[in-house]
Amino acid sequence: MPISSSQSAPLVVVVGSTGIQGGSVIKALAESDRAYRLRGLTRDVTKPAARKLVDQGVEMMNIDLSVENAEAVRREAFAGANIVFMVTNFRDHLDKRREVDEGKMMVQAAMAAGVELLVWSPLESVINISKGKYAHVDHFDGKAEVTDYARQSGIPLVIIPAGWYAINHVRSNAYIPKKQVDGSYVLGLPGIECPAFGPGTEVLASGEDISVREMAVQLGQITGKKVIYKQISDEEFMAATKATPRIALEDLEMMKFYEEFGYFNGKDTTPSRKHLARAPRSWADFVKATDWSSILA
Known part of the structure; x- marks a missing residue:
């Protein structure tokens, strides 16, 4: 179904809309049999990937999702959103503390916006699961900290850990x-x-x-x-x-x-695939x- 402009359609805000995960979310929602309004967040609305999304009907917002810009994120990025898809990009700066702080900031912004559902793309805590044996996998461990914070915040939360990228x-x-x-x-x-992936659900994203x-x-x-x-x-x-x-x-x-330990720490991925609307x-x-x-x- 084409991306909707109707105010009656749920508004989904997608962080990282020009990246692999965010772009895939937009593509899936645009191909859904339900109508959605889509807002994509990016630091440069002039780049080709962003312009392509505009042409498809996505509202693209130019915004810096840094802690220093937290007030603007709270005021603008998630305003009016029913659902937020959130991801962080460790490889953009290679700073675990920054990734954690920005993740927490976005959780706070989503709470302030009163979103009905926050969909978060985390990873497992390698350092905790391995009991310190593997202490340098910062892009896993930082996301795991954000997960703990989001769960404790009480926000309606679905976590979807992304599987290994074939690309x-x-x-x-x-x-x-x-x-x-x-x-x-x-x-x-x-x-x-599961027939429905509501708040509190963990969906292991694996084909x-x-x-x-x-x-x-x-x-x-x-x-x-x-x-x-x-x-x-x-x-x-x-x-x-x-x-x-x-x-x-x-x-x-x-x-x-x-x-x-296994990518998902030994968790069974079968239930996560069983109830998806489309097979990965x-x-x-x-x-x-x-x-x-x-x-x-």
Whole structure:
């Protein structure tokens, strides 16, 4: 159904509207059989992604979601909203404390606006689950702090932890298949192998539970290339990220956390998929819809 302009339609405000998650939320709501008014938040309404959303009927608001701009966020960003989809972007600044403070600020702003539902995209607390073993996965731990705060605030809350992005295997140096001298490709990683979702619900956003080994098998079968999974050393993985040492360590501990505790800390993802209006894409679906020509060249 086209995005609505009727004041009778619920207003959904989407944080990170030009990003992967926020953009997916807008796309899903625009394709829903219900009518919604949509407001997207961005720091630059002139960029192409924002202009495209305007053309689709989304009200785009230029706003800085920093703590320093908290008053404007409370007064403008969520004004009149029935539902808010909230996400934070750690990689934008690499500052855990800032991510936590901004997340709490947005929860406060949503409460002040009297929203009927806050939908928040968090992650697990790696440091708590591992009892301090993996202490450098800041983008997980910061979001977990925001979750605790939101739950304690009493705001009507649904949390939707996002699963592993399939697109990481297209755009990130650490996770793309590496070509070998024999022409094959290696996917090398370190040691990794409800009817209504109302307030209080946790929805584990996962298309399927699949091992990296099986991902490599399916990638090879669909593309016609020889692709294998290989367990690599921690040092090899950190070098493959081509990131700063701090970010490389964070990524390494994140992967090792997945292996030891599971992405969702062992929670069953099946119920979260069972009651969705539309089935999420599988890894095979993603592979089929993606151009691998420049990666598996």
